[in-house]
Amino acid sequence: MAKAVQKITLSPSRDIPLDRLILSQANVRRVKAGVTIGELAEDIARRTLLQSLNVRPILDADNQETGMFEVPAGGRRFRALELLVKQKRLVKDAPVPCVVRAASDEVSAEEDSLAENTFREQLHPLDQFRAMQAMVDKGADVEAIAAHFMTTPAVVRQRLKLASVSPKLHEVYAEDGMTLEQLMAFSVSDDHARQEQVWELLGHSFNKSAGYIRARLTENSVRVADKRVRFVTLDAYVKAGGGVMRDLFEDDDGGWLTNPALLDTLVAARLDAEADRIRAEGWKWVATAVDMPWNAAAGLRELAGTTVPMSSEEEARMQTLQAEAEALESEWADVPCLPEEISTKLDALDRELGLLVDRPQTFAPEELSRAGAFLSIATDGSLIIERGYVKPEDEPTVEVEETADTECCGGETSVYGMSSDPGETAMAGGANEPEAEVEDEVVKPLPDRLVAELTAWRTLALQDALARDPATAFVAVLHAFVLDAFYPSSRETCLQLTANRASFAFAPTDLKDSGPARAISARHAQWKARLPQSDHDLWDALLRFDNAEQSALFAHCASLVLNAQAEVVPKYDNGRVSRHSIERRLEHSHVLARTVGLDLVAAGWRPTVTGYFQSVTKPRILADVCDARGSQFAEMIAHLKKPDMAREAERLLEEAAWLPEPMRTPGGSEAFTDGDGIDALPAFLEGPMLPSGEADCDHYAIAAE
Template sequence: MATAKQKITLNASRDIPFNKLMLSQANVRRIKNGQSIEDLAASIARRGLLQSLNVRPVLDGERNETGMFEVPAGGRRYRALELLVKQKRMAKTETVPCVVSDANSVVPIEEDSLAENFQREDLHPLDMFRAFQTLHDQGASHEDIAARFFVSATFVQQRLRLAKVSPKLLEIYEQDGMKLDQLMAFTVTDDHARQEQVWETLQNSWSREPYQIRRMLTETTVRASDRRALFVGVDAYVAAGGIVLRDLFEADNGGWLQDPALLDRLVGEKLRASADEIAAEGWKWIVVDMDLPYGHAQGLRPLTGSFVDLNDEERASREALRNEYDEIEAQYGEADELPDEVDQRLGEIEQALEQLENRPKIYDPADIERAGVFVSINRDGDLVVDRGYVRPEDEEPDSGDGDVAQPEGEIDGRETDGELAPRRTTITVGAQPSEPDEGDDGDAIKPLPERLVIDLTAHRTLALRNAVASNPRVAMTALLHRLVLDTFGQRSSIGCLEASVRHVYFTAQDTDLKDSSDAKAVADRQEAWKTDIPFGDDEALWTWLDALDEASRLALLAHCVSFGINAHYERINPYGSGVSQQGLEQRLREADRLARVTGLDMVDAGWRPTVANYLGRVTKSRILEAVREGAGERAAQLIDHLKKGEMAKEAERLLADSGWLPEPLRLTGDEPPVVQQDEDDGDVAALPAFLAGEEDPHRRGHPSFHP
């Protein structure tokens, strides 16, 4: 017969006057930890006692109850109530809810104290966040919540910041799938899709540190300490609609600017505004670039100029500052360390003296007319203006026997009528002269901007890699070509076999390059091989390769060779490091050869001219040239009156299915087909009325107008 289980009897609860309670010496808590007694007393005064005290009757020598009760568990609550009594905020006879244990229990009294403290579990941070969020939704401010729970407002902000994290990641954290510091790292952005993408990337990685999460979430942003941000100012960026990501859990040096394109636009506008102000001084040219290349002034003649003299007041100020500096140095010359206020004053004096010494230069007006200025930004985000450089072609010609006579009424080819006609300063932004959107009605076709050529050839390089990887025969020929040159070209080698493929990376690339069909095809092929190849054991790899069938060996060879393909245009470096003009020309010739033998067509590869990748980055003349070549003269005439932005959008529509390619994406020597169209050809879609220059039908109340 089964023995019935003994039923559990719970301890009874009673309300006991406070003056009948005493703190037990068996309480195991000895060290102060967590919330202070004062804060706990304030909490009890606000909310009442939320948790009963655990007490046992006090027995006399004959084991009889004395009417007093000792508190082995709940000592901090007892002390908080004691403090309220001392503050006369509570009567000493006020009853306290208590759970009374049996005085003759076999369980030691110390065990009661240990069990209550040992089995207590802190509130889960996610539960705390949700509770704070509920209070915040009910109208409580960060400060109100902080005051109620005796924590800092920053602590409340940090917990509420968890609302920025994807619910999917919160669920993973709740199920112990990630740590709190990892979860907090995701709060730097509100983009839930990006958060989930980063976690999916890292969850099976050996490196899932919070810094790695923050780095991936902010890799497309710009730090507030970046010189571009310092130059524009974070306040100006925010005023323009920019968003700043902040990390409340870590020092973030001002955060991250989420919109680099907006920041670059603001930098360009501010630099251009500065250049316009400098242009009023009469310089012939101004080069504006955030990063001026090394040796940018080589071959140019610097003007000497003369410094503006100090006036009497400035001389007196300089002398006084120098004397004060000398006195401080004499007084503290023997000191190991300067007091903070003295060190600060010395810095102020040095800055003031530097401003007095760095006087602006005065140049001869005739020199200004043939010279130019470099405008850039230094690492601290300060504007740097370097005036007075003359190009060789702008030097005054040496007449030998005397000056060459200018035609009457002209100076440098400009009509004077008694006064010198104003010269328009040529302002060059980056690598290409800046051109206004309006007024570009000339027929001259200027070279494509260098950065645009770099971006276009990056697309071509990626397409070539995909084409070579899909054609093992061409890949084998390319590899043999390289090996034959190495073998018979008297190049030295080291090691057993120095045939290698150097993976070529793109230092600069278009934003949509990674999303192109070629990029996806190359990445998919890479992942497919990676799952099959036995890495980590050289012998196993050799055995695996040796056992491959011929088709698989050729396919793998083609894939590996393709990563060495480089059809990228880059800036020529005349100083030895980097690519030479001859090397670049050879690279592009070989790229053309590979494109021909693989049958690569950039149109088939998916490239189409858009506002972002071409049409919005060239002049109006270039846009019209593209439409004329791709869609015909009639199509070009439809848009030639539009502003540049509207012209680029309409050109994208007209060229969508034309198969037109810009020069860097064509094979050398290939010309675009000439589109023949009759005057009455109806194949060209007419522009909307508001772009065609017709009367706005909306203003006439036209029923068919749909804005």
């Protein structure tokens, strides 16, 4: 006969007055941890005790119960009750539910205390998220939940955001199939289908980081920090019905816009409105674009406007602002970190000063009516307005009045005021010159042909003299360069030299925002501010510059005509560009690149999805990754689809200092070294300028995707 299983008898429970309880020395908790006594007391005050105290009777010398009880397990609850009594929120003899153990129980009081704290298991985070969501669904307020659980509303919102993740991903998390960090990354998006799609993608990717998850969930959205958002403002976008995704667990710089099409519509509408406002000033045309092309003004004449002087009120305001800014800077000069309000105040002063210093310009009405303006958006969301550009077809035509005496020079009058009388031309040759009375002779201008012959002789003499004076020759070429770079409407120079500024048949849309483009633009603006408005004053200005300044300006102008682009050679000869000319151009550019130490990585170029990988095939992507990082990295992404492969390649090559072959500068014996290939610069060119991993692997075949 089987032995009967002995039944367990539970310890009885009863209500014991609080003033008959004392804390036992057998309680093993000595170190404070978790919720403080005060917070626990507040929780008991709201919902009373959720767990009884574990007590044992206190015996006297004769082993008789004294009516007092010690508390070996539940000491923190006991102290919280004592605090409520001290705060007069609980009577001192309030009945307390207790589980009473026998004083002579074979299990020690210390073991009870240790067991209560050891076998307690914290609630799974997913259960916390779901519980808070259930409370919200029943009408609980986020702030109230935060107050009840001694936390902040931000933490509650984070928990609720985690509760909104796809239930399928909750199941994966509950079974320890993903980390809490990964789950937090999925909370960026509210699209459950997209969340599940990205989770499936992780199953085929070696990269399962939270950052990768966020990048995939936000790839079809627009950052709030985008200049288009700053241009139309986030409030306008939200008011128009646009949605915003936020990351409650990491700094998201404002979040992501979920409706890029709506954003583009708002941007276009505001650009059109701004164009109408600028057009109302009297301009013939206004061109708008989010990113104005690099060479939008190529071939256009820039008008020279007149700067509007400051009024007395504006000058006084500028002095006041400068004094206020200087006072703040002096006051906080020794503080390593400025308070936010002081930094904000200084930024506001700088902005207002900038508006006062950046003076508007006025233009002649007849010029304004044939010219136009460009409107685009700056990186900070402000509007870039470039006024005063005349198209070649809008240039005024100059009608020359023809006379019977100007047939030799096509109807033009000689610059020396000389006649074009054929008879005078014949006399200039010295044949059959008639005799005339001195008193009847009138001093006539020299014939044009004679002037041409004389000035031809003078030209040769001037060429010889200029060749003997390198410094003056340098300034003469510099003068021609500056005319072309800064005074496109003026071509009056004695040098038959044309500095054609480089333009690109194909250019990235963000080329104007690249590091080199910003540096060139800033340098050009600095020189433009130092040069006179009229080209008639240019000679005097150039001669006043010292050698170092002339050299720096010369280098800037020379750089503008450099073209190292490998243009697309047309199938049929167009008379402008050929394969041979492109090859020679690139060879010469490599010499210059080696000489100046060109470093495109340091200049800021990186292989990105939009700038490179989306334009090449999958085999090319794999070959590039193999070239930069090795075959093992290429194999890791070989199974991915083209968009995902491109994104992974961008991440892998971000810090690899890798360049595609067309951007590399070939080495060779022709590379210049110190003292080899270039003589020392002449004295007038010397002086400081103005401020301003291989793997042995089999490459993948390059084939069409």
